[in-house]
Amino acid sequence: MNIGPFNLENPFFVAPMAGVTxxxxxxxxxxxxxxxxxxxxxxxxxxxxxTLKTSRRANHEGEPGPIAxxxxxxxxxxxxxxxxxxxxxxxxIIDINMGCPAKKVCNKWAGSALMQDEALxxxxxxxxxxxxxxxxxxxxxxxxxxxxxxxxxxxxxxxxAVQAGVQMIAVHGRTREQGYGGxxxxxxxxxxxxxxxVPVVANGDIDTPEKARHVLAVTxxxxxxxxxxxxxxxxxxxEMAHYLATGTHLAxxxxxxxxxxxxxxxxxHYGLYGEFSGVxxxxxxxxxxxKALPGGPEFRARMNSLEDCGxxxxxxxxxxxxxNDRMDRIPDVVPNCVGSEKEKYMETQA
Numbered sequence: 001m002n003i004g005p006f007n008l009e010n011p012f013f014v015a016p017m018a019g020v021t022x023x024x025x026x027x028x029x030x031x032x033x034x035x036x037x038x039x040x041x042x043x044x045x046x047x048x049x050x051t052l053k054t055s056r057r058a059n060h061e062g063e064p065g066p067i068a069x070x071x072x073x074x075x076x077x078x079x080x081x082x083x084x085x086x087x088x089x090x091x092x093i094i095d096i097n098m099g100c101p102a103k104k105v106c107n108k109w110a111g112s113a114l115m116q117d118e119a120l121x122x123x124x125x126x127x128x129x130x131x132x133x134x135x136x137x138x139x140x141x142x143x144x145x146x147x148x149x150x151x152x153x154x155x156x157x158x159x160x161a162v163q164a165g166v167q168m169i170a171v172h173g174r175t176r177e178q179g180y181g182g183x184x185x186x187x188x189x190x191x192x193x194x195x196x197x198v199p200v201v202a203n204g205d206i207d208t209p210e211k212a213r214h215v216l217a218v219t220x221x222x223x224x225x226x227x228x229x230x231x232x233x234x235x236x237x238x239e240m241a242h243y244l245a246t247g248t249h250l251a252x253x254x255x256x257x258x259x260x261x262x263x264x265x266x267x268x269h270y271g272l273y274g275e276f277s278g279v280x281x282x283x284x285x286x287x288x289x290x291k292a293l294p295g296g297p298e299f300r301a302r303m304n305s306l307e308d309c310g311x312x313x314x315x316x317x318x319x320x321x322x323x324n325d326r327m328d329r330i331p332d333v334v335p336n337c338v339g340s341e342k343e344k345y346m347e348t349q350a
Contacts, residue, residue: 028268059272069086125166207226232285255327259321263316
């Protein structure tokens with residue numbers, strides 16, 4: 001499928017996740033088969049653009065294209081300015097966030113809260129397209145099925161967005177009210193796909209190759225977007241691509257390969273965040289990798305007390321060397337956060 005002039009390698013995308021999909025994680029997922037990755041959301045507030053947090057989120061050094069940046073905000077003019085700001089810094093696709101359910105975001109009427117005000121949502125879309133289109137930059141939209149069960153307006157908003165110039169729509173199959181709880185539903189995504197003529201991406205609870213194939217079939221979506229299931233398991237994208245192409249499963253990765261993948265990821269992570277923040281923000285990634293492995297919970301508790309990057313990386317290498325003495329391959333499990341655990345984490349990161 002294409003987004004504007006960009007042809008994507010496969011229909012397996014990395015979902016934008018605050019505090020997770022930074023440049024090192026996006027690059028790792030692309031290396032392991034993801035066809036597309038969107039950045040963490042960047043604020044539309046100009047007074048925050050020069051903060052360290054925003055500068056890290058807007059860092060695309062060495063990242064293979066297309067570079068997609070998600071922006072969030074509530075003011076149409078400021079969102080247009082944010083689009084221009086990020087395009088000037090390398091963004092090749094601008095994604096509008098109308099899907100984040102975090103209270104910290106919704107309390108300011110950003111993210112999925114915008115779905116309650118269709119007029120405001122449309123004015124934001126129009127402002128971003130007006131800035132991006134003359135520069136040849138496609139605009140995409142990430143949203144939910146609606147605000148709550150009784151107010152599902154994804155189809156209405158999707159039609160308006162496409163008329164305003166949006167070139168791809170990703171839909172998380174939950175309302176804002178659901179957060180990350182319960183189960184995603186795909187009927188609304190199928191309805192959005194039937195209603196618009198641009199590519200539609202299905203998101204929510206897609207954690208195995210079989211589930212990816214099922215969701216593509218029942219929604220007739222053009223692609224699927226994987227979030228939580230890629231945490232600690234970034235090779236899921238190559239597994240899905242292989243399964244869709246052949247109908248067979250790849251063998252789980254070798255322990256030795258995962259060791260090198262994680263150590264390389266950590267070095268990129270430390271390079272972006274520095275010693276003090278790097279060792280702390282890396283803990284969640286390491287925790288996701290080892291959560292379901294033998295001895296993982298005990299190692300995670302011990303690793304969280306380390307405050308030196310060298311010690312942290314050394315401990316990771318030692319853990320996987322010991323694991324390699326016991327098994328050749330990583331167990332075929334899905335060690336991602338679910339439900340309220342994930343929502344609690346997102347509230348702190350948005």
